[in-house]
Amino acid sequence: MSSQEWFRDALRRVIDEVVAPGAAAVDASGTFPRAAVDALGAAGLLALTVPAEYGGGGAGLREAAEVVRELGSVCGSTAMIVTMHYSGVAALVAGSDKDTLTEVAGGRHLTTLAFSETGSRSHFWVPMSTAAAEPDGSTVRLDAAKSWVTAAGQADGYVWSSRPLAPAGADAGPMTLWLVPADSPGLSVAGPFDGLGLRGNASAPLAADGVTVPLSAMLGADGAGLDLALAAILPYFLICSAAMSAGLLRRLATETAEHLQRTQLAHLGVSLAQQAAPRAQLARLQIEADRTWAHIGDCLTAVETGRPDATLLVLEVKAAAGEAAADAADLALRAGGGAAFRKESVVERLFRDSRAARVMAPTTEALDDFIGRALLGLPLLGDV
Numbered sequence: 001m002s003s004q005e006w007f008r009d010a011l012r013r014v015i016d017e018v019v020a021p022g023a024a025a026v027d028a029s030g031t032f033p034r035a036a037v038d039a040l041g042a043a044g045l046l047a048l049t050v051p052a053e054y055g056g057g058g059a060g061l062r063e064a065a066e067v068v069r070e071l072g073s074v075c076g077s078t079a080m081i082v083t084m085h086y087s088g089v090a091a092l093v094a095g096s097d098k099d100t101l102t103e104v105a106g107g108r109h110l111t112t113l114a115f116s117e118t119g120s121r122s123h124f125w126v127p128m129s130t131a132a133a134e135p136d137g138s139t140v141r142l143d144a145a146k147s148w149v150t151a152a153g154q155a156d157g158y159v160w161s162s163r164p165l166a167p168a169g170a171d172a173g174p175m176t177l178w179l180v181p182a183d184s185p186g187l188s189v190a191g192p193f194d195g196l197g198l199r200g201n202a203s204a205p206l207a208a209d210g211v212t213v214p215l216s217a218m219l220g221a222d223g224a225g226l227d228l229a230l231a232a233i234l235p236y237f238l239i240c241s242a243a244m245s246a247g248l249l250r251r252l253a254t255e256t257a258e259h260l261q262r263t264q265l266a267h268l269g270v271s272l273a274q275q276a277a278p279r280a281q282l283a284r285l286q287i288e289a290d291r292t293w294a295h296i297g298d299c300l301t302a303v304e305t306g307r308p309d310a311t312l313l314v315l316e317v318k319a320a321a322g323e324a325a326a327d328a329a330d331l332a333l334r335a336g337g338g339a340a341f342r343k344e345s346v347v348e349r350l351f352r353d354s355r356a357a358r359v360m361a362p363t364t365e366a367l368d369d370f371i372g373r374a375l376l377g378l379p380l381l382g383d384v
Contacts, residue, residue: 007057010043011067015074023075026200027349030193032154033200036078041107046082049089049236054098055105061236062300065243069293072247073254076353077200079247083240084112084150087233091159094232095219097179100157110151113233114158114180114206116361118145124161124361125226125381127175129208131162138215140165142180144208152204153189156182159233160208164223175225178217186211197352230380235303235314238362242296242321245357248350249289249325252332255346256282259336281335288324295320312374319367322357329354 018039026033040046049064050056057063064086071079088111092101103109119128129144142162149158160180164173180187190205220228260273260282272278299313329351333340340347358364370380 007045007048007059007063007067011045011070014039014043014045015070019071019078020074023078024344024349026075026077028199028343030195030199032151032202033075033078033081034154036075037081037110037154040078040082041110044107046085046107046110047105049086049093050101050105051093054101056101061239061303064236065239065296065300068240069243069247069250072244073251074247075200076198076244076248076350076356079244080198080201080203080356081110081112081151081154083237083244085110085155086240087237088112088157088159090232090236091177091219091228092179094228095177095179097219100179103156109156110154111157111159111179112149112151112155113237114144114146114149114160115229116147116149118147118205123366125175125229127161127163129160129162131165131176131178133165133215134212139212140178140215140217142178142208142211142213144206146206146208148203149206150201150203152193152202152206153182154202158182158206159219161225161229164225165218166222173223173226175229176222177219177225177228178213179219180208180211180213180217184208184211184213196355197349198356199352226381238314238318238367239296239299239303241357241360242292242299242317245318245321245325245354246289246292246296248354249285249292249321249328252325252328252347252350253282253285253289255340255350256285256332256335259339259347263339278335281331285328285332285335288328292321292324312371315367315370315374318357318362319364319371322354322364325354326358 019036022033022035044057045067048057048059052058068079068083071082089104100109115124117128132141134141158180160178161175164176186209188207193203260278261271263272296317299317302310302313332347333351336347342348373380
């Protein structure tokens, strides 16, 4: 059996046996999908992108996107958690954190990103949190007010951004990255998440009050965190986020098709499937699902082959897929009518989940600006 067949078979088994049966309850209760995450870890899927030399699957961005797409069609909360985990693993790989990668490979570590902050909100590239060297020279004090950290209080470690350790005026970049263990004294979660959609992803503010980590917890060089984030983390986050929306789009088309087939217009003696207008709505949903996945596939090929347009496509996919999913959810709700509007409807859940991509940093508006800057030859980040 090939490695691709292995991960697909394992994923299908976990989805069928654990993720799908628990998805509705995760959404209704806003409960972290611990059973699903543990099953993914036990099946080796959380270790999919860990290099083989550390015991992982040795797969890349394309396989990660496929996993998230499949999860996104069933449970958006689980898909979001895995997206953040794969993004965190990318940081660990880029930062050469061999010990933590070995833990991930063994199914013993769930990671996530802790970037967005209360002070700079969705502008994750401008950290307000601080890092200060302790007198012993071997440890660092971190203080921060992080906002909306996925899997807050559930992850085993946080890929954490701060201002550089170097003093003001030193030749350092704007950000340094760290791996902060979840059990660090001084680390606290604000409270449970009660959101509109992705209700089980445990997204919550996370505060650090004098959290101490060893200097060796630094990922990459001091001040080089933004470069690492843009080169290694952002492609995973943006493409996997887009893949989550792509899975949602595909499920919307499937659910709408099933509704049209089973719903009868008794007074006419026909089903909705026999009406032209509903069929046209279904066609539009399927076109958007196929177009979105094709866009993501072309982006992946561009990244894998080093095409000149790779950066532009990476910036495009989350914005494009997120907007397509939100618009498609509107259409599917109309196509399903009152049946789709009820709380027990999968379409109703997908409608709420589809709204998240627009406001997750980098937001659609921020990505549109980045895309415009790239097209005009301007720096992605700047005052202009």
